[in-house]
Amino acid sequence: MWKIAIIDDDFQVVKGLRAAIPWGELAAEFAGEAIDGQAGIQLIREIKPDIVLTDIYMPYINGIEMIEQLKSEGFAGRFVILSGYNDFEYARTALRLGVDDYLTKPVTLEQIASVLTTTIEKLEATYLDRLENGRMLNSQSEIEWLLSLLNGQEQPQQLPDNLAFWEQSKHVAIITEISWTERIRGLSNADWNLFRFAITNIVEEIMEQEEYSFRFVWLFGNHASLLIQASSDICEQTIQEDTRRIGELIGHQIMTYLGLSLRYAAGSVRSNWQNIKESANEATRCLLEQYEHVIEGSNHSEEQQSSLQDFVQRVEARTPVIHEKHRKAVQYMVEYVHQHYAEDITLEQLAQQLYISKNYLNQLFKKVTGETFTNYVIRVRIEKAKGLLIEGKYMIYEISEMVGYNNVPYFSTLFKKYCGCSPSELLKK
Helix, strand or coil: CEEEEEECCCHHHHHHHHHHCCHHHHCEEEEEEECCHHHHHHHHHHHCCCEEEECCCCCCCCHHHHHHHHHHCCCCCEEEEEECCCCHHHHHHHHHCCCCEEEECCCCHHHHHHHHHHHHHHHHHHHHHHHHHCCCCCCCCHHHHHHHHHHCCCCCCCCCHHHHHHHHEEEEEEEEEECCCHHHHCCCHHHHHHHHHHHHHHHHHHHCCCCCEEEEEECCCCEEEEEEEEECCCCHHHHHHHHHHHHHHHHHHHHHHHCCCEEEEECCCECCHHHHHHHHHHHHHHHHHHHHHHHHCCCCCHHHHHHHHHHHHHHHCCCCCCCCCCHHHHHHHHHHHHHHCCCCCCHHHHHHHHCCCHHHHHHHHHHHHCCCHHHHHHHHHHHHHHHHHHHCCCCHHHHHHHCCCCCHHHHHHHHHHHHCCCHHHHHHC
16 A cells, blocks of 8 residues: 655644545555644654555744755655645755646646646656666666666766675676567567576576676566676686577586577677677677577578568667566466466455555556556466366366366366367366
8 A cells, every 4th residue: 555644734634635535446444643743754754554644834933944954864755736826936945856747726526636646656666666676776777777878868877885896896787688489479479478487596596696796687678688797806718608508508507497599799808897788789699690590591581681670770779678567466376377287366465565556557558568457367267277187187177276266167268268169078088
């Protein structure tokens, strides 16, 4: 639930807002109130709300001063100003402070609902960025920072605090590509996301056995980058040899466990983190040379050659990397379904775990996987049931319960819809 606090010296305004805000629709709750900026600071420090609705003209400390103080303390919540005065200077200051909206009283119920909906969507996007990388940096998620570094569109000027060790490190970039085979082209979006999740796990497991620090980030489509950091006292030749060994090992493990072919190329070792893009560009050029060799060959269809040429053109044109936001949230949902398919799984449960509204999460899942969450759960259960039926060890009613359906006729109906035959018909085959 998103926590919303109200700071206003007019009790009637506070009372009206509490009655007007559609708490249930927003998956939000009233977190507290204060009648002036000084009390507001104390309240916000204690309850740490996600959104603060505040007036400007209040006793002791006004709304702008309160926001400035809280911002200086690192408060990361969102502010919406509801002012009885349309003051240009205050509005300009509010804009500088990053206030989400500035409304002049009186406001309509539609305005309040619209502004809060938009603000919560920003909070959800921020949370998903945090979830995607497991931690949040001062200004942006690490994944965005790394993509900015590799993309070069907005070259970062300084290192995030948790990457300060990069100043004393040597760096090398590896660009990887999963071969776009018939098997990959036939995958659904959901299954492709599962493959990417598994590939990431394999890379991380391999690198955790190495003495090097690393960051692995997906770029676009079937391409990713592994950034390796080495101690400054390790010679470049050793780093290059280890890089080749790591690339070969990753390719071998991905083929062994996933049956996928991986192509990779590494750039040269760089002593300055700001030159990581140059190392990545060198790796990309090596991949391009491999592509050009493949394109010139005669064993590939026009569709394959067109796909390869398209990639070459995109990289040569320095097309910005596509950042797939929200991937981690959906991957978590997919993994959860595969682990808990026998249980009563609801979107409400996952929404509470991820601190994301149910409706937003459902839209997000469909956007990433191409199907609704409910349909995905059914499909996973039916596939599990199909495997159990083929084993021939269990009765139909037992399998129905094992995959989460206590109502056997309903299970049989779903099974026939998805498999084209009933469970009993499959057993006879």
